[in-house]
Amino acid sequence: MVSISVNRRSRVPLYYQIQQRLLKQITAGRLKTGDLLPSEQEISARLGISRMTARQALKSLCHLGVTYSRRGKGTFVSGIKLEKNFRQVQSFTEEMKARGLKPQARVLSFQTIPARGEVAEALKLPLGEPVVSLRRLRLADSWPMGIECSHLPARICPGILKAFNPRASLYQTLWKRYGILMAVAEEVVEVGRVSAEEARLLRTRPGSPVFQFTRTSYLQDGRPVEYVKSIYRGDRYKIVTRLTRLNCDFGTVRRA
Amino acid sequence: MVSISVNRRSRVPLYYQIQQRLLKQITAGRLKTGDLLPSEQEISARLGISRMTARQALKSLCHLGVTYSRRGKGTFVSGIKLEKNFRQVQSFTEEMKARGLKPQARVLSFQTIPARGEVAEALKLPLGEPVVSLRRLRLADSWPMGIECSHLPARICPGILKAFNPRASLYQTLWKRYGILMAVAEEVVEVGRVSAEEARLLRTRPGSPVFQFTRTSYLQDGRPVEYVKSIYRGDRYKIVTRLTRLNCDFGTVRRA
C-alpha cells in the first residue's frame, strides 16, 4: 500500500519520493519477491499526480534492479535483494561492515612520492608528478586480511597527509573534504603467492595463495583518481558479486 | 553529427533508433571521451521529434554508462568504454572471444542425475529431482584453462541431452531452444588448489593455486535456472570487472 500523499512543496522530486517509499516497502519485506506493485495508473490516481511521474518512479526501481516490468501484466518485485555491494564500488570498510565484521586498518606508510611505472600510467600522470601513497594493513575483527596500497594524484587532495584520520574511511574523507566521488572502477583480480614480508604482516606462510587486486577508480568524466594494489589472504577472503545482463534497456528486453 | 531522419514506420521505437545511432558514433570513435553530445533540444528539432523522446534516447545512454549528464551543461561521453563484459553475465565462450582467444570445450560428462546437496539447495529443488549436469574442460587457443560443471533443472530443458551441440554455447542453446534468458547471477570467487585429477586435466601440478567459481543464475523473476561450479588455472586467468557506484539515479547524484 502506498501512503496517501506526497509533499509538493518539498524540493525532493515527486518521483523520487514515491521511489523511496516503494523501496522501503520492499526492503522492509512488506512487498516480497514476485509481488505485484501498484500500477502506474493506480499510483497516479491515488496520489493525484500524472501517470508519467508515477512511471518514472517505477522505472527507477527497475533501474536499481529491485523490480522488473512486463507489458500487459505489471511491475513485480524481483528476487534480487538490494544489498550494499550490489554492483557497487565499495571500500574495505563498507564491505566488512556489510558482512558484520569490524574493519580496522594499520597504516604501514603514508607519504608523497613521485609517480612512476604502472602508477603513473594508471593515473595518467607525467613521470615524477607527486602522488600520495597510503599503504595499510587491513584487519577484520582483528584478523589480518590483506595489504592495501592506494595511490592518489597529490594535486587533487592537497593537505591530505595532515587531514586524513587513519581510523576513517579514505573514500569518505575524499568525498567530504574534497568533493571527490568515484563513479566507476576497473578491477583486475589475479591469483598469486605471498612474499616473505607480506606473509609476516598477514601472519601466514610465505608462498600461500592470495588474491591480487588492481583497481583504478575514475570520476564520472573518466579522469582517474585512484590506483590501488592489494593482496588478500585466499583462505579468509572471497568475492561475492551480482551481475546483470545488459541486453535490456529500462527493463525492456530487445533482441539484437 | 546525428543523421537526418528517423524511420517512423519501423516497429523499432524512435528513441531506440536514436540511441543506437549515437552509440555507434561513440564506439566508432567519432565521439570521444569528454565530447558533448547534441542537446535534447537540438536532437528533437533536427529529427522533428518531441524533446521527451530525444531525452529518453540520451538517458538510456547514461543508463548504459557510456555518457553522463550535467544540468545546465549538457550530456558528455564518459571515459568508460562499452565493452562486452561490462557489468554483464557472460559465458566462457563470450569472454574468450572478447579477449581475442579461440574458445573450445571438451565434454567430460553429460548426464541426468538426481539433485542433492548444494546443487538442490542452489536450484531450490527437492532432493532427487532430476538435474542435467554438464562437465566440460575449457580451453582457449587449445590451452586448458579450467573445468566447468553446470547444473540445470531437467524440467526446464527437456531433450537437451540430445539437442545440445557440444561445440555450441550452452547459453545460446538455452535461449534459442527454450527461451531461457538468464537475467541476474550471483557469483562467489575463492582461491583454492587443484586436486590430482584436476591437475591432470589442466596439465598443471597438483596443489597449484586456482580460482574457484560458484555461480547461480536466475531468471528475471528470481527463479534459479543454473548452478555452476568451476575452477580456473590461476596462472592463466584473471578477472576484469567494471563497477559502478549506485548513489545516483538516471545519472542524477543524490546525497542521501
Added chain:
DNA sequence: AGATTTAAGTTGTCTATACAACCAGCGTCA
C-alpha cells in the same frame, strides 16, 4: 577593474493526452 545583473542555453521535473502492444479472463460460437 571588479562586481552584479541579464540573457540564452541546457538538463531536471511534471502535466495531460493519445495510441500501440500485450495479457488475462470471459463469453460466444461452431
Added chain:
DNA sequence: TGACGCTGGTTGTATAGACAACTTAAATCT
C-alpha cells in the same frame, strides 16, 4: 469441447508544453 474474439487492464512509446534549476558568457553597473 475447443477456437475465437471481445474487453478491460497494464506497460511501452510518443507528443506538446510548462516551469525550475543550473551554467556560461555577455552586458551592465559601480
